Amino acid sequence: MGFPTEIVEEGEVRVLVPKLKAFVKSPSEYAPSKAPVFYNPVMELNRDIAVLALQAYQRTVNREISVCEPLAGCGVRGTRFAVEVDGVKKVVMNDINEKAFKLASYNAEMNKLDKRVLVKNEDANFLLSSYGAPRKRFDAIDIDPFGSPTPYIDSAVRALRSGGLLALTATDMAPLCGVYPKACIRKYGGKPLRTEYCHEIAVRLLAGCLATTAAKHDMGVDILFSHSTDHYIRLYAKIEHGAKKADRTLQNMGYILHCFKCFHRETVKGLLLSEHHGKCGECGSKLDVAGPLWLGKIFDKHFCGLMEKEAEGKKLRFKRRIWKILALTREESEAPVAYYVIDKICDTLALSTPPIKKVMEALREKGFQAFPTHFNPRGIRSNASAETIRKIVSTFYKDKI
Ligand SMILES: C[S@@+](CC[C@H](N)C(=O)[O-])C[C@H]1O[C@@H](n2cnc3c(N)ncnc32)[C@H](O)[C@@H]1O
Ligand SMILES: [Zn+2]
Numbered sequence: 001m002g003f004p005t006e007i008v009e010e011g012e013v014r015v016l017v018p019k020l021k022a023f024v025k026s027p028s029e030y031a032p033s034k035a036p037v038f039y040n041p042v043m044e045l046n047r048d049i050a051v052l053a054l055q056a057y058q059r060t061v062n063r064e065i066s067v068c069e070p071l072a073g074c075g076v077r078g079t080r081f082a083v084e085v086d087g088v089k090k091v092v093m094n095d096i097n098e099k100a101f102k103l104a105s106y107n108a109e110m111n112k113l114d115k116r117v118l119v120k121n122e123d124a125n126f127l128l129s130s131y132g133a134p135r136k137r138f139d140a141i142d143i144d145p146f147g148s149p150t151p152y153i154d155s156a157v158r159a160l161r162s163g164g165l166l167a168l169t170a171t172d173m174a175p176l177c178g179v180y181p182k183a184c185i186r187k188y189g190g191k192p193l194r195t196e197y198c199h200e201i202a203v204r205l206l207a208g209c210l211a212t213t214a215a216k217h218d219m220g221v222d223i224l225f226s227h228s229t230d231h232y233i234r235l236y237a238k239i240e241h242g243a244k245k246a247d248r249t250l251q252n253m254g255y256i257l258h259c260f261k262c263f264h265r266e267t268v269k270g271l272l273l274s275e276h277h278g279k280c281g282e283c284g285s286k287l288d289v290a291g292p293l294w295l296g297k298i299f300d301k302h303f304c305g306l307m308e309k310e311a312e313g314k315k316l317r318f319k320r321r322i323w324k325i326l327a328l329t330r331e332e333s334e335a336p337v338a339y340y341v342i343d344k345i346c347d348t349l350a351l352s353t354p355p356i357k358k359v360m361e362a363l364r365e366k367g368f369q370a371f372p373t374h375f376n377p378r379g380i381r382s383n384a385s386a387e388t389i390r391k392i393v394s395t396f397y398k399d400k401i
Contacts, residue, residue: 001103003036010044011051011080012315015107018074033146037100038073045318046144046234047077049307050167052314052322053225053236054140055085056306057165064089065139068131068159070124070152071095075104077142082113084314092138094120094127128155137161147172148187149206153213162241165224168206171232176202193290195258195265196341199228199375200298204256204337206235207294211249220245223296224303227325228375236303252296256338261285263345263386265338267295282387295337304330328374335371335381340389343378354396356380362392 004022007014018035032040058065064087069078071094078093091113093104101121108117120127124143131137132155141156141164143149149168156166170176175183178194178201185191188209193201203226214221218241225236254269259280268277271292280287308326316322332339346353360370360380368384382389 001037001099001106003099005103008041010076010317011048011084013076013079013083013107013111015074015076015079016103016110017076018103037097037103038146039076042230043144043232045229045321046169046232047080048314048316048318048322049227049234049325050077050142051080051084051316052307052310053167053303054081054088054142054165055310056303057140057224057236057238058085058087059306059310061139061163063087066090066092067140067142068092068128068138069094069142069144070127070156071143071145072104072119073100073144075100075107075119077144078104078117079107079111079113081142082108082117083111089116091117092120092127092131093117094122094124096121096123124152125155128152128159131159134161138164140165140167142167144169145171148175150187150209150213153210154216157210157214157217157219157239160239162219162239164239166210166237166239168210168235168237169232170202170206170235173199173202173231173233176205176233190291190293191289193256193258193288195260195290195338196344197339197375197379199233200338200373201256201290201293202233203228203235203298204293204295205290206233207237207296207298208253208292210235210237211253211294212292214239215246215250218243218246220247220249222249222300223294223298224300225307225329226298227329229325235298252294253292254295255289255291256293256295257287257289258338259283259285259287259386263340263348263389265386267337269295282385297333299329299333301330301333304333325374328372332371332373332381335369335373336383339373339375339379339381340386341376341379342389342393345386345390345393349390349394351393351397353378354393358396359389359392362395363389366392 004019020031178192363370
């Protein structure tokens with residue numbers, strides 16, 4: 001390859017990757033982007049879940065599928081799809097970097113996949129556009145870029161057949177979580193907000209961007225799964241052709257209104273926000289707005305269950321962590337939008353935080369819903385108002401006050 005490499009094992013494959021240690025001078029440097037070809041061992045869990053989601057999807061369509069990974073790096077993900085997912089008849093891997101193309105080609109060959117894997121060296125949008133015609137389209141496309149996936153969404157939805165699966169990674173968490181709101185509005189067409197549940201807002205902004213992009217092509221979307229892990233978010237959506245489906249999809253768009261003073265939050269459906277939503281219904285303060293974004297479901301209970309089932313028989317290094325994510329997302333799939341973070345509420349009340357399980361029990365005893373969330377181990381999804389949550393948290397300390 002002309003640069004230091006090593007063989008690593010991931011899932012059921014062995015692949016040649018850049019020897020990351022050879023490209024950094026100090027441990028604080030971010031090795032994956034220093035190497036001539038991108039490879040990030042930390043994203044193994046992302047790829048594990050991608051394998052499970054693709055397999056769950058293949059089981060639901062119950063036929064052979066074609067898959068495209070237009071930003072493939074060293075090709076570990078596409079190689080894993082071809083080896084580990086039953087019913088994959090073809091994988092097209094692609095990277096604009098010639099060295100990545102060579103390494104991905106080597107990995108396909110080393111795993112004896114020459115007949116089922118095609119490796120290309122094109123710009124991702126050019127490649128996807130060349131698969132936009134009706135009989136050429138893919139069943140599944142996995143967009144896993146640096147930063148935002150939005151430059152590829154248009155050509156990806158066009159290169160998917162109706163009913164196809166689109167997976168998107170976004171690593172640009174600073175814009176999505178409201179550190180750089182202008183960049184977020186530019187890329188995703190929605191305003192972010194620096195709240196304690198900004199990672200959920202990030203997923204909803206990405207889903208909203210996908211929904212509005214697909215709608216331009218008369219396509220509807222159904223969000224099957226999403227997760228926020230480490231430094232990125234991930235979204236899995238089924239795309240279906242049809243203007244009516246697109247119209248129905250857009251009914252899931254709306255806004256989250258948030259009060260930074262009392263933690264009250266509410267949602268408003270629709271793409272246009274009227275002025276009378278300006279004041280907090282609980283404390284009268286000015287409400288801040290996030291959106292337009294996706295207010296529909298961001299996890300599908302049945303799909304989470306299918307993925308859990310697939311995980312049972314698979315060799316995955318991060319299985320326990322994945323079980324946990326899947327169990328939590330399945331539980332929170334039907335829970336209200338915008339979770340509370342108990343620590344944040346306790347901070348403003350100058351109280352130490354009670355055990356999260358106890359707060360959930362207390363909420364349920366009072367007849368409210370209470371679910372944990374995979375987004376934050378200290379988060380609770382509930383239909384209780386912020387005031388109720390504050391009162392319940394305070395009752396844990398009423399004897400001491
Ligand atoms: C984050 S890496 C991909 C990692 C890979 N998906 C994995 O799971 O290991 C992003 C890749 O996109 C490639 N890339 C960037 N811009 C591109 C473009 N316009 N067309 C095709 N590939 C591109 C980069 O060379 C890089 O290898
Ligand atoms: Zn308020």
